[in-house]
Amino acid sequence: MTKICCIGAGYVGGPTCAVIAYKCPNVQVTIVDLNQARIDAWNSGNLPIYEPGLDEVVFACRGKNLFFSTEVDKAIVEADLIFVSVNTPTKKSGIGAGFAADLAYVESATRRIAQVATSSKIVIEKSTVPCRTAESMRTILEANSHDGIRFDILSNPEFLAEGTAVPDLMKPDRVLIGSLQTPEGIKAQQALAAVYANWVPKEKIITMNLWSSELSKLAANALLAQRISSINALSAICEATGADVDEVAYACGLDTRIGPKFLKASVGFGGSCFQKDILNLVYLSESLHLPEVAAYWKQVVDMNEYQKSRFSQRIVKRLFNTITNKNITVFGFAFKKNTGDTRESAAITLVNYFLQERANISIYDPKVDDDQIRADITELAPVEAFEKQIKVVHDPYQAAKGADAIVVLTEWDEFKTLNYEQIYAGMNKPAFIFDGRLILDSKKLRDIGFQVEVIGKTL
Numbered sequence: 001m002t003k004i005c006c007i008g009a010g011y012v013g014g015p016t017c018a019v020i021a022y023k024c025p026n027v028q029v030t031i032v033d034l035n036q037a038r039i040d041a042w043n044s045g046n047l048p049i050y051e052p053g054l055d056e057v058v059f060a061c062r063g064k065n066l067f068f069s070t071e072v073d074k075a076i077v078e079a080d081l082i083f084v085s086v087n088t089p090t091k092k093s094g095i096g097a098g099f100a101a102d103l104a105y106v107e108s109a110t111r112r113i114a115q116v117a118t119s120s121k122i123v124i125e126k127s128t129v130p131c132r133t134a135e136s137m138r139t140i141l142e143a144n145s146h147d148g149i150r151f152d153i154l155s156n157p158e159f160l161a162e163g164t165a166v167p168d169l170m171k172p173d174r175v176l177i178g179s180l181q182t183p184e185g186i187k188a189q190q191a192l193a194a195v196y197a198n199w200v201p202k203e204k205i206i207t208m209n210l211w212s213s214e215l216s217k218l219a220a221n222a223l224l225a226q227r228i229s230s231i232n233a234l235s236a237i238c239e240a241t242g243a244d245v246d247e248v249a250y251a252c253g254l255d256t257r258i259g260p261k262f263l264k265a266s267v268g269f270g271g272s273c274f275q276k277d278i279l280n281l282v283y284l285s286e287s288l289h290l291p292e293v294a295a296y297w298k299q300v301v302d303m304n305e306y307q308k309s310r311f312s313q314r315i316v317k318r319l320f321n322t323i324t325n326k327n328i329t330v331f332g333f334a335f336k337k338n339t340g341d342t343r344e345s346a347a348i349t350l351v352n353y354f355l356q357e358r359a360n361i362s363i364y365d366p367k368v369d370d371d372q373i374r375a376d377i378t379e380l381a382p383v384e385a386f387e388k389q390i391k392v393v394h395d396p397y398q399a400a401k402g403a404d405a406i407v408v409l410t411e412w413d414e415f416k417t418l419n420y421e422q423i424y425a426g427m428n429k430p431a432f433i434f435d436g437r438l439i440l441d442s443k444k445l446r447d448i449g450f451q452v453e454v455i456g457k458t459l
């Protein structure tokens with residue numbers, strides 16, 4: 001029986017390897033992590049991450065061919081293939097701070113493999129890493145190889161999006177497997193391809209060289225984020241001219257060369273990947289002495305910051321140039337719908353801005369934990385300000401009671417079907433609603449009596 005170990009039981013390692021176990025009953029999968037609480041949650045009825053369809057997958061195989069454990073060394077020793085799926089956050093200090101990826105976790109997982117392995121392994125880079133990281137991993141592994149043990153390194157970046165992780169994994173657009181183009185590298189590539197071939201059509205399993213595979217991951221995220229920044233840049237022109245950004249996106253998206261996806265204007269992209277990976281690409285470009293290339297990609301992130309600040313300023317301006325002591329209700333704190341994840345969520349930036357303007361804020365999100373909201377906000381603002389000015393509320397109607405304005409920051413479907421007559425009745429007048437996700441029926445809201453402001457539209 002093939003044995004797979006996955007180091008890192010996070011948003012990627014957990015769902016990815018759970019789906020492998022689900023689709024490959026003849027493969028034994030052990031997902032390990034140093035974080036005991038996370039592993040305990042994976043072994044409980046309440047999984048540590050919310051993803052539609054994930055419970056079914058995990059509960060179907062857990063205890064059969066899927067295991068969660070903190071026994072990292074044991075799982076490494078037993079495995080034939082080892083996924084390294086640890087976090088690679090942006091460095092907060094030292095060389096490259098604010099841009100470069102922090103590879104400390106990748107390195108420590110790699111060193112652990114080198115230290116404890118007693119047989120040859122295929123080591124798979126699943127984390128998103130700068131181009132040529134596999135070379136450093138190989139150097140560490142080879143320097144620590146002993147007793148004729150061989151390590152082959154593959155790059156197998158993950159393209160799942162949060163909120164749709166399970167369907168993305170079940171039916172991926174493509175699976176990339178990069179390897180050194182040596183006979184051993186190609187053999188390792190085939191071994192991993194054989195695992196995916198249990199459910200992914202052969203033509204979607206793409207093999208290529210290691211560096212192309214590593215760079216393709218950063219490139220795909222940069223191109224996706226660039227589309228959002230492009231439509232957001234156009235949303236500013238729409239607001240200034242009377243054009244409607246949804247109509248512009250629709251018109252452009254009908255061109256088959258452009259396509260309709262990822263052209264939804266918004267308050268700005270969030271999530272743990274886009275900003276981190278673009279900054280990583282910017283750093284890589286600078287390290288390669290390509291300043292023009294670095295500046296080009298940096299602009300995608302700058303435009304995203306501009307969009308958040310532009311929307312905040314529009315809110316204050318419409319609320320008669322002050323929100324001090326006004327009641328602002330925030331609908332949605334997650335970085336996108338169908339996830340409880342708040343990493344780099346636009347809501348964090350906006351709520352902090354409202355705090356600085358000394359507004360009273362009530363926040364409603366259907367999935368994000370209260371503690372998470374508190375942690376995100378107090379990372380930037382004093383705890384006293386949080387205590388005094390912020391309430392986390394578990395009911396949208398309660399959250400909007402007595403509000404001067406509602407600000408929609410996450411595109412949760414439930415926000416479309418709330419009873420806005422009831423909400424309007426309980427708000428201060430004039431009652432404002434700011435749609436940062438272009439999901440609400442503006443006409444209906446205006447008929448109720450709301451003052452409605454939508455990104456990329458002048459109503």
Ligand SMILES: NC(=O)c1ccc[n+]([C@@H]2O[C@H](COP(=O)([O-])OP(=O)(O)OC[C@H]3O[C@@H](n4cnc5c(N)ncnc54)[C@H](O)[C@@H]3O)[C@@H](O)[C@H]2O)c1
Binds near residue numbers: 009085087108
């Ligand atoms: N979140 C996504 O949607 C997504 C999608 C594609 C790729 N990625 C990439 O995948 C990687 C992982 O992302 P994530 O969101 O799953 O991160 P995460 O923070 O949710 O999970 C990483 C886990 O690795 C564990 N870990 C760190 N070092 C370890 C070690 N030495 N031994 C054992 N466990 C260790 C941490 O405790 C943590 O639980 C990142 O490089 C990210 O860029 C993320």
Ligand SMILES: O=c1ccn([C@@H]2O[C@H](COP(=O)(O)OP(=O)(O)O[C@H]3O[C@H](CO)[C@@H](O)[C@H](O)[C@H]3O)[C@@H](O)[C@H]2O)c(=O)[nH]1
Binds near residue numbers: 263270274335
């Ligand atoms: O038209 C759009 C599409 C998305 N977003 C926002 O963009 C952010 C990112 O969304 P999405 O890409 O759907 O979620 P992620 O989970 O961050 O997934 C991205 O990042 C992952 C981590 O690298 C990759 O694996 C995925 O392919 C890539 O889509 C969110 O804030 C969305 O609300 C928009 O504003 N407009």
